[in-house]
Amino acid sequence: MSARILAIVMSALLALYIAFVAQRAVLLLMSGEPVGIAMGAALLVLPLVGAWALWRELSFGANAARLGRRLESESDLPDEEIDVRPSGRPDRAEADALFPRYREAVEAAPKDWRAWFRLGLAYDGAGDRRRARQAVRTAIALERAARGA
Template identity: 65%
Template sequence: MSLRIGVAVMAALLVLYLFLVTERAVLLLLSGDPLGAGMGAALFALPLIAAWALGRELWFGVRAERLGRLLADEGGMPQEQVAVRPSGRVERTEAEALFPRYRAAVEDSPDDWRAWYRLGLVYDAAGDRRRARAAVRTSIRLQSGRPAT
């Protein structure tokens, strides 16, 4: 629950920031100065890009969490016990040792969203966020009925 609160606080702060930047952009556009108008136009693009990125990340989080709950309800979450550091993070070497098994499951069933989601969890535990997100995105596509790319 604290993660959701953190996400909500960060999203609210970003929305406030976007509002203030948009307000400044409008003032620059209306300044009558050609340089100010150019800067205002450029500054106006930033909130649009940031709002799009925020929406995309929040939507990814909602869909990933929904799949995680679905997989947990089915009893399909990984059950291996791995050592945890005092900080709460998984020992990376132990997470990496699990990787071949979950990668083999994906290779055996490349259209199984559950296998891709579990692979994403193992990548995340090993600290490879880029591959974890890619695996979870593939899982979301497969679960929604779209083919993996």
Template identity: 60%
Template sequence: MRTKAAVAVMVALLALYLVFAIRYGLVLIGVGEPVAVSLGIALFILPLIAGWALVAEVLFAVRAERLGVLLDAEGGLPNGELPLRPSGRIDPAAAAAVFPAYQAATEAAPDDWRTWFRLGLAYDAAGDRRRARWATRQAIALSRAG
């Protein structure tokens, strides 16, 4: 619930930023000086890029959460057998020890989104966020295609 509230706050702040950026962009363009016009145009482009990035991240999170809920309903989520650190995160050494099983399952069934999603969870537990996101994106793409 906290995460959803944080996302809502970020979206509201981005919307407020867009209103002010567009307003000041119009003011700068209205000045007519080449430098001011360039800055005004930048005030239109940069918020659009930020908005696109935020929308892409929110869509990724929503789609990944849907897959997690679906996999949990099927009973396919890995159970919490791994030891935790005092911080509550999974011990990376223990995650690395069970990682080959998830990797082998994905290699055995490369067209199954479930194996990719579990592989993403294994990458995340091992602390490799970049590969976790990559594997989760693969799972999302496979679930949408099939």
């Protein structure tokens, strides 16, 4: 729950920052000075990019949580636990031993969002956040396509 609260607080702070930057951009655009207008136009791009990035991350988190709850309700979440070192990092050899099972499940059913989500959880458990996010994004897209079909 603390991660969710932290995400909400950080999102609110980013939204506030975006609002302040957008306000400054508008003020510069209304200055009437060519340099002010140019700076205002350039500054207006930052809030747009920031708002897009914020939306994308919040949407990813909400969709990933929804799929996780769905798998949990189906009692289909992985049940393996990986030992962690005193530093909190997972035991790499143990995590690597789990990957073939989940990778084979994805290879056997590449259109199954559940297999992709479980692979993402395996990557996350091993500390490979980049691949975990990509696998979960694939799961979200496949589940969305299945829901729409």
